[in-house]
Amino acid sequence: MSTLSLARSLFALTAGTHFLFVALTLGLATLVAIMQTRAVFGDSAVHFRMVRFWGQLYVINYAVGIVTGLLMEFQFGLNWPGLTDHARDVFGAPLAMETLVAFFIESTFLGLWIFGWDRLNRYAHLTLIWVVTLTAYASAYFILVANGFLKNPVGYVRFGGELRVDSAGTLFTNPAALLPLGHITAGAFLTAGFFMAGVSAWHLRRSEEPEFYRRSLRIGLISVVVAIVPSAVFGGVQFGFIRETVGAQPATGLAVATMMFAWAWMFVVAVMALVKLPFTAWLMRGRIFLRVVMMTLPVPYVAMLAGWIYRESGRQPWLIYGVLRTEDAVRPIGHGAMIAVFAGVTTLFAVLVVVNIALLRRYARGGPDGSALGRPEPAARPEPVPSF
């Protein structure tokens, strides 16, 4: 592999992994915020337990999302100096706004939400999760402004060898940023909805805590039903921005086919859910339906990843479409150094992903009483003392 392919693969690996975690983070944060709102205003014990259980899974997932995101941010400077050399002004502004206007607040408030569970007034605590949710969407928006510029460069003017912002309004309302924001939001609701529904179905098939998981299953399925059509609409209108490029990758066709198949699958499940949702007893009795819901848990991930590969590989060989070639943007460092970084990061990410899937599975199966969020460490089991 050439140094360029290594650098590209490294970014694809980082961004792809990051994206999988972001999808669940965005959707689940919103659903947790809604649950906490119902818990606070309805003074509902079951909803407080739901916030703790689903919030725990959200926090586990967030941790990997954040570290993969860190590597992504620093990779722009480390491996792709051409990007800042040519598009320094255009690309830097949305990134800086993302870090400070969105991410900074999100992290500070998430820390307060996790660790301030019993220290803060319940309304303040509720406000925190809503701010965390909204700033997560703001993050997605700013990142998509930067990413949308690569795909559909607008609002800039060439000035010598570099690009400058001509119209900030055009740059920040780029349809190649706004449409995917709608698409990804819908995708995030599908991911989180099927996650909640799938985990609940697993427990319901074992007849555990029927009230807790029935409510969770309904929230998950409603989120799926609401999001399934917008995901296709926001995806479909983006085809207007697809440009046939000379170097279209063979992966592109496969990716789009995979995405559409996954969507069709989710659509069928969503229709089944829509029919069954009004009839609670029927919903809970449907063993086959619950099994189908469980099996659908990974499908939105497949769709998200395939859609992302389709979007990003369709742009090649351009990094900024029609402006900057990918090969001209990579840092000319030694092949050995790039191999070392690539191997190190791949190993680290493989460990992180495996550990986190195992943890999510463990905590998802453990049920609401196994959640450690918002409660002190259970007293250590006393050492056995020999009695005579």
Add this chain to the structure above:
Amino acid sequence: MDTFAFCLLGFFLVGYFVLAGADIGVGMLLPFLDRERRLTIAAIAPFFLGNEVWLVGSAGLLTALFPVLEADLFGRVWGALSVLVPAWILRDMGLWLRGRRTERTWRTAWDGAIVAGSWGVAASWGVAVGALLGGGGPLFAVTTCGLFALHGAVFATVRLGTETARAVARWIVRAALLVGVPCAVGAGADDLAATVPVAALLAAALAGVWMALARPAGGQARNGRARDGLALAASALAITTVPVLAGLNLPDADLAHEAALTLAVVGPVTPLLVAAQAWMWWTFRGRVEEPSYL
């Protein structure tokens, strides 16, 4: 506008060293602060997420405000930064994951990740800033390791209130005075006119930490907590010399053409960010009494 942009970047970078320096230092000293590990971790748990974003914000500002400088810096310190980021990730994963299972091997493994990652972060900052000073990378890494560890030890003294933490801090402050300061001077030997005043400030700050931590033999000092707070302020001042030395050795940089756009958005938001952080620090200002979520 140049000055404002530079000050804003400096503010976030100094904020990172002063705030995150403490939690990274505690991570480095995890095996030596003998109170139960989960309590030691609880000393930094509520803060570390809110601390590291100061660096993320600094990187964002650097890209947006001084892109030419950013390209130059990332080229010169590529090696150090490609160690810094994985070390940072390793440390964060250790912090997030160690409390999630109770098996001893699980906890030991992630404790190892926290300690190794924290040392990796401290050392790679030294190498990075040392490279800016003119090639004294490994030498300056000794200084930064000392300053991060000291700041962590003093922070642990304040949050945990243990004699062990105080004793560790007193050992490190001596080591930092005897070894760290000469290493800083050695690393910046190319431009002594800039280095020596900073090194003198560093030595004064370290002496301040030493005096504030001193206790009459066998007795409790009056105003113990206030003096510990003073020690923390002095160790914060000491670690500030790292970004200051980096800043003094930066080449002149042109402001981005679109800096006004970024500043118009980020500038007004900054007081809000500071307020959010102040709320976090106020909420968790007390002594650590029980383990937290991590």
